[in-house]
Amino acid sequence: MAKVRKSRAASLIVRYLILGAWAVVCLAPTLWFLSIGLRPRVEIITPQPIYWPTWSLDAWWKLWEQWPMAKYLRNSVAAIFGSVLIDLLLAIPAAYSLSRYEYRGRDDIGFYILSTRMMAPAIVAIPIFFLFKNLQLLDTIWALMIVFAAINLSIVTWIIRSYMLDIPKELEDAAKTDGASDLRILWEIIVPAILPGIITAAVIAMIFAINEFLFTLLIASTPDAYTLSVALANFTAGTDGVIYNSIALVAFIAFTPVFLVVIAIQRHLSRGLTMGAVKG
Amino acid sequence: MARISLTGIQKKWGEFWGVRDVNIDIADEEFVVFLGPSGCGKTTTMRMIAGLEEPTEGEVHMDGELMNDVDARDRDVAMVFQGYALYPNMTIYENIRFPLRMRGVPKSEQNRQVRSAAALVELTDFLDRKPAALSGGQRQRAALARAIVRKPQAFLMDEPLSNLDAKLRQAMRVQIKHIQRELKITTVYVTHDQIEAMTLADRIVIMDGGLIQQIGTPDEIYNDPSSTFVAGFIGSPPMNLVEGVLAGGTFEAPGFRVDALPVAHSGKVKLGFRPEDCTIGGDAPQVSGTVYGIEPTGDITYVSLRAGEKLVEIKTDRDYRADLGNRESVTLDTRRLCLFDAATGTRLR
Ligand SMILES: Nc1ncnc2c1ncn2[C@@H]1O[C@H](COP(=O)(O)OP(=O)(O)OP(=O)(O)O)[C@@H](O)[C@H]1O
Numbered sequence: 216m217a218k219v220r221k222s223r224a225a226s227l228i229v230r231y232l233i234l235g236a237w238a239v240v241c242l243a244p245t246l247w248f249l250s251i252g253l254r255p256r257v258e259i260i261t262p263q264p265i266y267w268p269t270w271s272l273d274a275w276w277k278l279w280e281q282w283p284m285a286k287y288l289r290n291s292v293a294a295i296f297g298s299v300l301i302d303l304l305l306a307i308p309a310a311y312s313l314s315r316y317e318y319r320g321r322d323d324i325g326f327y328i329l330s331t332r333m334m335a336p337a338i339v340a341i342p343i344f345f346l347f348k349n350l351q352l353l354d355t356i357w358a359l360m361i362v363f364a365a366i367n368l369s370i371v372t373w374i375i376r377s378y379m380l381d382i383p384k385e386l387e388d389a390a391k392t393d394g395a396s397d398l399r400i401l402w403e404i405i406v407p408a409i410l411p412g413i414i415t416a417a418v419i420a421m422i423f424a425i426n427e428f429l430f431t432l433l434i435a436s437t438p439d440a441y442t443l444s445v446a447l448a449n450f451t452a453g454t455d456g457v458i459y460n461s462i463a464l465v466a467f468i469a470f471t472p473v474f475l476v477v478i479a480i481q482r483h484l485s486r487g488l489t490m491g492a493v494k495g
Numbered sequence: 496m497a498r499i500s501l502t503g504i505q506k507k508w509g510e511f512w513g514v515r516d517v518n519i520d521i522a523d524e525e526f527v528v529f530l531g532p533s534g535c536g537k538t539t540t541m542r543m544i545a546g547l548e549e550p551t552e553g554e555v556h557m558d559g560e561l562m563n564d565v566d567a568r569d570r571d572v573a574m575v576f577q578g579y580a581l582y583p584n585m586t587i588y589e590n591i592r593f594p595l596r597m598r599g600v601p602k603s604e605q606n607r608q609v610r611s612a613a614a615l616v617e618l619t620d621f622l623d624r625k626p627a628a629l630s631g632g633q634r635q636r637a638a639l640a641r642a643i644v645r646k647p648q649a650f651l652m653d654e655p656l657s658n659l660d661a662k663l664r665q666a667m668r669v670q671i672k673h674i675q676r677e678l679k680i681t682t683v684y685v686t687h688d689q690i691e692a693m694t695l696a697d698r699i700v701i702m703d704g705g706l707i708q709q710i711g712t713p714d715e716i717y718n719d720p721s722s723t724f725v726a727g728f729i730g731s732p733p734m735n736l737v738e739g740v741l742a743g744g745t746f747e748a749p750g751f752r753v754d755a756l757p758v759a760h761s762g763k764v765k766l767g768f769r770p771e772d773c774t775i776g777g778d779a780p781q782v783s784g785t786v787y788g789i790e791p792t793g794d795i796t797y798v799s800l801r802a803g804e805k806l807v808e809i810k811t812d813r814d815y816r817a818d819l820g821n822r823e824s825v826t827l828d829t830r831r832l833c834l835f836d837a838a839t840g841t842r843l844r
């Protein structure tokens with residue numbers, strides 16, 4: 216017995232060591248970033264290592280004084296949430312159709328949707344630029360919304376579809392015999408049952424949208440449509456040279472909400488909700 | 496509420512036959528039980544009645560009206576699914592209310608009906624829970640309540656009591672029968688449980704391999720099976736079937752000699768008799784063998800007798816006891832004997 220307990224304790228220690236090491240690997244860059252953002256400019260560009268940093272909020276105040284940060288933030292939030300909304304509105308019915316109805320070419324359509332994700336974005340960059348130019352949408356958050364939505368639509372559809380496939384068909388059959396229309400089945404039975412999947416897909420789309428750079432750079436030419444990620448690129452210009460601490464701070468600002476959201480919905484990321492619907 | 500008739504119903508998936516050929520007319524207000532081994536097509540047949548599965552061939556009529564192209568939601572049947580199919584995001588209350596809400600029953604009515612259905616299946620205390628927080632039997636009762644909460648054209652119940660303990664099953668059986676009689680709703684009921692079939696059914700439909708083997712009242716099915724399959728499927732223990740030779744009205748097999756059979760047939764046959772249709776001893780016994788095993792159950796004793804190569808089951812007096820290996824002879828109730836063709840299994844009359 217004692218031996219068993221000892222080996223169990225040992226394995227527990229090993230497990231914690233591995234997890235701890237992994238946590239350090241994951242968190243270290245983030246914390247480093249934060250520390251860069253919270254130190255004066257001189258300190259972060261000296262080549263000598265500094266063991267006891269001085270903390271300052273210089274970069275923070277500078278950000279708000281020198282750049283239209285509120286606007287960047289607003290653009291980011293609007294473009295990202297708008298795009299996720301568009302994605303969900305399109306992807307939920309699309310995924311329902313792909314997972315439920317049998318029709319010719321269904322699998323091809325499914326694959327086509329997924330394949331848009333496999334393409335290198337640079338290929339379509341120029342056509343998209345002209346497209347939006349002709350639509351006179353360049354430099355607007357509407358364009359960003361549409362582009363982000365287009366980029367993420369495939370992945371969102373596929374994630375939602377995979378959750379829908381897990382829903383037993385009997386559930387829909389039951390709703391049908393109970394007299395529910397297709398739309399009602401979708402909104403009252405399917406969507407609530409796969410809510411975790413929808414949230415997962417939305418969060419993933421959000422992360423991709425926050426990090427999107429190429430198309431945003433292409434579409435946004437003035438602060439009117441700059442998002443945080445593109446604004447970062449502009450911090451290299453100006454009389455001050457590269458303002459690393461501001462970059463670090465903005466990166467941190469962009470990162471934090473996602474981090475918090477992921478932690479908050481972690482419970483939902485599991486697929487537990489359909490439990491109990493059917494036997495066993 | 497509705498007559499249901501199935502004519503030439505088939506269901507094929509690729510090359511696989513789920514249902515081969517089903518013909519049946521179910522009368523208005525009738526209670527029909529489908530009984531058969533696993534995979535014989537009971538659920539599939541029921542789903543075709545509900546409109547959830549399209550027959551490959553054949554026609555479904557309700558009240559004389561062709562239903563093949565009528566959508567499931569317009570057929571107005573209430574179904575209990577084998578896998579319950581409760582809506583996981585809704586409470587039990589909302590689950591039971593769902594069909595009422597979908598069919599536009601007034602709000603005040605809804606509450607009353609949900610509560611009375613829940614009371615019938617003894618789930619009143621669980622209305623606020625989600626399905627995931629219920630036991631298997633409770634889920635099954637919730638599924639039952641969702642079906643009986645309204646007054647449809649027909650009830651379709653796919654093994655609605657399979658997951659309940661014996662006592663609850665008995666109670667629910669009584670409830671179902673009572674509700675069916677009171678509401679006068681045509682009911683199709685699938686079960687594996689013979690007792691359920693015998694007690695509930697107006698008529699029993701025995702299925703095997705996608706085909707109907709026999710349709711009849713419980714008595715007909717029990718006393719007058721049309722094939723060895725039906726004979727061996729119904730009854731517990733089932734009918735004894737002994738292979739032997741029939742010639743000039745006399746059946747002979749090792750350990751068996753039965754005279755004066757009213758059948759003008761000769762050749763290889765199977766003799767069938769129920770365990771309760773024979774008595775141990777008698778003046779002119781037709782079976783002789785040795786006692787192989789004895790199972791007292793309290794009210795009755797089962798004796799396994801080895802006659803020739805064959806083990807036959809006999810129901811006898813509860814006081815009967817004997818040593819294993821004892822010689823014993825048995826008299827058959829010749830009025831109740833059944834003869835079947837040995838090769839095809841069909842009844843010889
Ligand atoms: N969608 C399907 N595709 C292919 N084969 C199917 C499908 N549904 C059912 N089957 C097959 O059809 C046959 C009949 O199935 P069904 O569900 O009607 O059986 P059952 O009599 O209800 O059995 P059980 O008592 O086990 O519920 C089975 O062999 C099954 O494997």
Ligand SMILES: [Mg+2]
Nearest residue numbers: 537538577653
């Ligand atoms: Mg079944």
